Amino acid sequence: xxxxxxxxxxxxxxxxxxxxxxxxxxxxxxxxxxxxxxxxxxxxxxxxxxxxxxxxxxxxxxxxxxxxxxxxxxxxxxxxxxxxxxxxxxxxxxxxxxxxxxxxxxxxxxxxxxxxxxxxxxxxxxxxxxxxxxxxxxxxxxxxxxxxxxxxxxxxxxxxxxxxxxxxxxxxxxxxxxxxxxxxxxxxxxxxxxxxxxxxxxxxxxxxxxxxxxxxxxxxxxxxxxxxxxxxxxxxxxxxxxxxxxxxxxxxxxxxxxxxxxxxxxxxxxxxxxxxxxxxxxxxxxxxxxxxxxxxxxxxxxxxxxxxxxxxxxxxxxxxxxxxxxxxxxxxxx
Amino acid sequence: xxxxxxxxxxxxxxxxxxxxxxxxxxxxxxxxxxxxxxxxxxxxxxxxxxxxxxxxxxxxxxxxxxxxxxxxxxxxxxxxxxxxxxxxxxxxxxxxxxxxxxxxxxxxxxxxxxxxxxxxxxxxxxxxxxxxxxxxxxxxxxxxxxxxxxxxxxxxxxxxxxxxxxxxxxxxxxxxxxxxxxxxxxxxxxxxxxxxxxxxxxxxxxxxxxxxxxxxxxxxxxxxxxxxxxxxxxxxxxxxxxxxxxxxxxxxxxxxxxxxxxxxxxxxxxxxxxxxxxxxxxxxxxxxxxxxxxxxxxxxxxxxxxxxxxxxxxxxxxxxxxxxxxxxxxxxxx
Numbered sequence: 001x002x003x004x005x006x007x008x009x010x011x012x013x014x015x016x017x018x019x020x021x022x023x024x025x026x027x028x029x030x031x032x033x034x035x036x037x038x039x040x041x042x043x044x045x046x047x048x049x050x051x052x053x054x055x056x057x058x059x060x061x062x063x064x065x066x067x068x069x070x071x072x073x074x075x076x077x078x079x080x081x082x083x084x085x086x087x088x089x090x091x092x093x094x095x096x097x098x099x100x101x102x103x104x105x106x107x108x109x110x111x112x113x114x115x116x117x118x119x120x121x122x123x124x125x126x127x128x129x130x131x132x133x134x135x136x137x138x139x140x141x142x143x144x145x146x147x148x149x150x151x152x153x154x155x156x157x158x159x160x161x162x163x164x165x166x167x168x169x170x171x172x173x174x175x176x177x178x179x180x181x182x183x184x185x186x187x188x189x190x191x192x193x194x195x196x197x198x199x200x201x202x203x204x205x206x207x208x209x210x211x212x213x214x215x216x217x218x219x220x221x222x223x224x225x226x227x228x229x230x231x232x233x234x235x236x237x238x239x240x241x242x243x244x245x246x247x248x249x250x251x252x253x254x255x256x257x258x259x260x261x262x263x264x265x266x267x268x269x270x271x272x273x274x275x276x277x278x279x280x281x282x283x284x285x286x287x288x289x290x291x292x293x294x295x296x297x298x299x300x301x302x303x304x305x306x307x308x309x310x311x312x313x314x315x316x317x318x319x320x321x322x323x324x325x326x327x328x329x330x331x332x333x334x
Numbered sequence: 335x336x337x338x339x340x341x342x343x344x345x346x347x348x349x350x351x352x353x354x355x356x357x358x359x360x361x362x363x364x365x366x367x368x369x370x371x372x373x374x375x376x377x378x379x380x381x382x383x384x385x386x387x388x389x390x391x392x393x394x395x396x397x398x399x400x401x402x403x404x405x406x407x408x409x410x411x412x413x414x415x416x417x418x419x420x421x422x423x424x425x426x427x428x429x430x431x432x433x434x435x436x437x438x439x440x441x442x443x444x445x446x447x448x449x450x451x452x453x454x455x456x457x458x459x460x461x462x463x464x465x466x467x468x469x470x471x472x473x474x475x476x477x478x479x480x481x482x483x484x485x486x487x488x489x490x491x492x493x494x495x496x497x498x499x500x501x502x503x504x505x506x507x508x509x510x511x512x513x514x515x516x517x518x519x520x521x522x523x524x525x526x527x528x529x530x531x532x533x534x535x536x537x538x539x540x541x542x543x544x545x546x547x548x549x550x551x552x553x554x555x556x557x558x559x560x561x562x563x564x565x566x567x568x569x570x571x572x573x574x575x576x577x578x579x580x581x582x583x584x585x586x587x588x589x590x591x592x593x594x595x596x597x598x599x600x601x602x603x604x605x606x607x608x609x610x611x612x613x614x615x616x617x618x619x620x621x622x623x624x625x626x627x628x629x630x631x632x633x634x635x636x637x638x639x640x641x642x643x644x645x646x647x648x649x650x651x652x653x654x655x656x657x658x659x660x661x662x663x664x665x666x667x668x
Binding site for chain 2: 168169170171172173174176210211212213215220221222223248249250252253256267268269270272273274275276277278
């Protein structure tokens with residue numbers, strides 16, 4: 001048994017920037033010191049992109065996560081059966097979506113079996129999934145289905161800024177209409193379960209309002225008084241350190257200055273706008289509420305720059321680090 | 335005649351931080367070099383707060399804006415009839431709201447008569463207005479009414495970040511339901527009329543979507559396809575350099591990096607969240623579409639710190655500078 005967690009990194013679409021940012025991040029000695037990374041991906045693709053870089057770890061074909069524990073200055077890659085893929089940077093090829101999906105599925109299995117401690121995902125393409133007739137529109141829906149998870153929430157973490165989204169990929173009108181007390185309590189609970197691992201000292205959650213000025217006592221909407229405040233009060237009674245609802249336009253600045261270490265955002269852009277603005281390359285996407293630990297880069301396949309050697313690996317670096325943070329106290333998280 | 339514009343600064347609520355930040359900003363030599371400021375306010379209040387500061391300009395009672403042109407190293411204050419007010423930092427007193435409103439009204443008159451070139455407002459209190467039974471909830475509604483303006487828009491400017499809000503103080507649900515093509519065209523036009531003064535070279539307006547990912551081709555809402563895109567196309571035909579709708583979560587970052595020099599936000603918090611996060615003390619509120627130039631500080635009365643000498647005058651400084659920028663090419667603006 002090793003004390004270093006095994007982190008399964010899925011390569012994502014091999015015609016996107018996944019293989020390149022994996023190559024770049026793995027030469028970071030810190031990463032290899034604090035975890036045993038394995039790649040679920042394709043050796044050919046790894047080499048195709050990495051040979052354009054100054055330096056990269058030599059790949060070794062492995063079949064199980066445990067084999068990686070014996071490697072030194074090499075990176076274990078699990079290919080499954082997908083060895084002859086069509087590497088064409090920037091091109092959508094449904095075959096790549098099929099292999100990317102298989103790698104994700106295998107990572108989920110090994111995380112569920114605790115043979116891997118966490119999984120970190122590189123980007124896949126929604127269009128490729130659709131063309132391959134894969135019945136999911138992205139990682140989150142796959143992961144929820146395969147782990148049989150009903151309540152999960154999309155979060156963005158960047159340094160001391162952490163946002164959990166109450167609703168995500170739906171129209172703003174639907175997002176407003178679907179807000180209810182029961183689900184909001186669940187969101188706050190899911191957020192708190194993560195926060196107490198990351199910030200065991202003085203965790204405090206700020207809950208955003210939905211309307212301008214948090215509704216200004218009902219002047220600009222009643223959701224704060226009718227739904228959000230009652231949900232906060234219930235969570236407080238359960239012992240969750242949370243408060244609000246606060247005016248959405250200043251809550252993120254207040255978190256930035258340390259008043260909260262997590263914010264519950266009511267809808268996608270309420271949380272994404274500040275995080276994308278301030279996080280720059282540090283942003284990490286994390287699906288909370290799953291029975292496994294999964295973090296992800298905060299960007300897409302970036303087909304336009306794939307293979308050019310200019311993709312930035314910072315988000316992947318932070319995604320791996322955050323996954324490791326969660327594994328350290330995994331028992332409290334899952 | 336002088337080439338320096340006369341800027342009417344209204345003191346706002348004398349129990350808030352208005353008098354103090356005015357005192358602080360006026361000792362900035364740059365301000366006195368580029369404009370002739372006058373205060374519409376109360377001499378007693380000015381002295382009460384300024385005597386706590388290290389340095390301040392000596393006040394002189396004047397009755398008309400023109401008298402200020404002769405002053406040197408002194409500041410002209412127009413009191414109207416309000417000379418015996420109750421100065422109690424942090425306390426809401428309806429009498430103060432009445433005087434603050436009278437000062438604003440006089441500034442509007444002088445701007446309309448072109449005896450002042452622009453007005454810059456310090457904060458008033460909504461609760462005070464209500465208690466004084468003044469039939470307005472803030473500056474914007476007063477200004478619109480007194481200048482008989484139907485189409486005006488709230489904007490926030492901070493350095494190279496400029497946001498014009500399509501809707502402002504209404505619930506998010508109402509904001510969504512009230513978006514229509516005709517009004518959106520007006521918003522873009524109002525924004526452009528301001529932008530071409532401030533950025534005559536290569537002005538470009540980015541228009542935000544309403545929904546996550548700007549609706550992703552109708553997947554998360556249809557407002558982009560049904561309303562926003564057609565409005566943009568109409569504006570393009572009118573010669574306005576604009577494009578979009580863009581995903582709301584990255585458009586502000588793109589403006590920050592110079593891709594746009596103005597963004598049209600669909601609702602209050604879409605624009606306020608990024609601006610409050612990144613602008614810090616530089617933010618300026620400006621009402622666009624009025625026949626006069628009016629800028630404002632981007633904060634409230636801050637009753638909790640009034641009279642403590644710690645209020646920051648940076649927003650007022652930038653509000654004055656922005657007002658001056660507009661006056662220089664006033665003919666194109668009004």
